Amino acid sequence: MLAYTYIEHGKFELIEKPKPGLKDPRDAIVRVTLGSICTSDLHIKHGSVPRALPGTTVGHEMVGIVEQVGADVTSIRPGDRVTVNVETFCGECFFCRHGYVNNCTDANGGWALGCRIDGGQAEYVRVPYADQGLNRIPDAVSDEQALFVGDVLATGFWAARISEITEKDTVLIIGAGPTGICTLLCVMLKHPRRIIVCEKSPERIRLVREHYPDVQVVKPEDCREIVLRSSDHGGADVVLEVAGTDDTFRLAWECARPNAIVTVVALYDRPQVLPLPDMYGKNLTFKTGGVDGCDCAEILRLIEEGKIDTMPLITHRFPLNEIEEAYRIFENKLDGVMKVAVSEREKKGIRVIRV
Ligand SMILES: [Zn+2]
Numbered sequence: 001m002l003a004y005t006y007i008e009h010g011k012f013e014l015i016e017k018p019k020p021g022l023k024d025p026r027d028a029i030v031r032v033t034l035g036s037i038c039t040s041d042l043h044i045k046h047g048s049v050p051r052a053l054p055g056t057t058v059g060h061e062m063v064g065i066v067e068q069v070g071a072d073v074t075s076i077r078p079g080d081r082v083t084v085n086v087e088t089f090c091g092e093c094f095f096c097r098h099g100y101v102n103n104c105t106d107a108n109g110g111w112a113l114g115c116r117i118d119g120g121q122a123e124y125v126r127v128p129y130a131d132q133g134l135n136r137i138p139d140a141v142s143d144e145q146a147l148f149v150g151d152v153l154a155t156g157f158w159a160a161r162i163s164e165i166t167e168k169d170t171v172l173i174i175g176a177g178p179t180g181i182c183t184l185l186c187v188m189l190k191h192p193r194r195i196i197v198c199e200k201s202p203e204r205i206r207l208v209r210e211h212y213p214d215v216q217v218v219k220p221e222d223c224r225e226i227v228l229r230s231s232d233h234g235g236a237d238v239v240l241e242v243a244g245t246d247d248t249f250r251l252a253w254e255c256a257r258p259n260a261i262v263t264v265v266a267l268y269d270r271p272q273v274l275p276l277p278d279m280y281g282k283n284l285t286f287k288t289g290g291v292d293g294c295d296c297a298e299i300l301r302l303i304e305e306g307k308i309d310t311m312p313l314i315t316h317r318f319p320l321n322e323i324e325e326a327y328r329i330f331e332n333k334l335d336g337v338m339k340v341a342v343s344e345r346e347k348k349g350i351r352v353i354r355v
Pocket residue numbers: 038039040041060061086151152
């Protein structure tokens with residue numbers, strides 16, 4: 001089968017590999033019908049994920065059809081159409097039992113797929129702990145509608161869940177990339193009084209304005225002033241930082257009111273500074289990133305009910321055999337790309353569709 005593989009620092013390649021087989025009675029083999037590319041894939045390529053193993057098939061955002069299950073798998077059967085969770089978790093350890101599945105103590109616990117074990121930018125993928133890692137997609141939900149459930153959408157859902165948002169709140173979301181938009185969609189489910197999104201890219205600002213007209217969009221340079229002016233208690237009640245730069249980290253706590261919750265969803269390339277003397281008396285609560293992706297069944301239900309729609313994020317579509325081109329566009333942020341949908345190799349021809 002074709003598998004897009006991490007060869008060495010700076011190099012991914014589409015190569016032929018044997019089709020994966022079951023290794024454990026709790027495994028499943030899934031035929032990947034649709035996958036996507038995540039910024040974390042680029043982090044592997046550029047060497048900022050030290051635990052990533054060369055030779056591993058990359059890709060951790062995918063949906064597919066179950067081909068085969070091990071003897072101990074009970075929740076899914078061959079033929080089921082499923083989402084695949086970015087995280088591998090046993091469901092039994094201390095952290096799993098408390099819902100902190102990102103910290104599962106299994107040897108492959110946390111983000112292993114497409115990092116330390118073969119992932120889904122391929123024709124088939126082996127999913128460990130299939131009862132935890134796979135969720136059946138409702139018939140009324142398409143592959144494209146379900147594509148982000150296991151990773152970026154799970155992240156947005158988790159971020160909104162831990163941020164303790166109430167209907168009286170002013171919520172600031174910093175960053176309107178794919179994870180920022182997924183966070184926005186899940187924050188909207190909490191019906192806060194006001195949502196402000198901070199973004200600098202004109203294309204992303206346009207996307208937010210077009211699809212979410214009730215959301216106020218501000219540029220980074222105006223963010224602090226506008227948030228302070230339009231919130232009732234000297235800053236946002238909740239801030240979600242999804243951009244991941246030094247400036248946006250600072251902006252996040254500066255825009256927060258005293259006693260606010262600041263949820264840090266972003267992954268930074270460098271350590272960040274907590275200038276505690278400047279913050280003294282603000283009494284902030286920081287919550288930090290690493291999605292606990294254990295809400296996929298609920299997310300799928302919300303998609304089925306029409307309450308979450310990530311379709312505006314899919315700006316480009318390519319077949320697996322043209323994944324190099326998909327990466328070129330995604331990596332260089334060309335042509336207004338948000339997310340790329342990578343379909344099975346049989347579907348020939350490029351269709352580039354812009355939002
Ligand atoms: Zn990802």
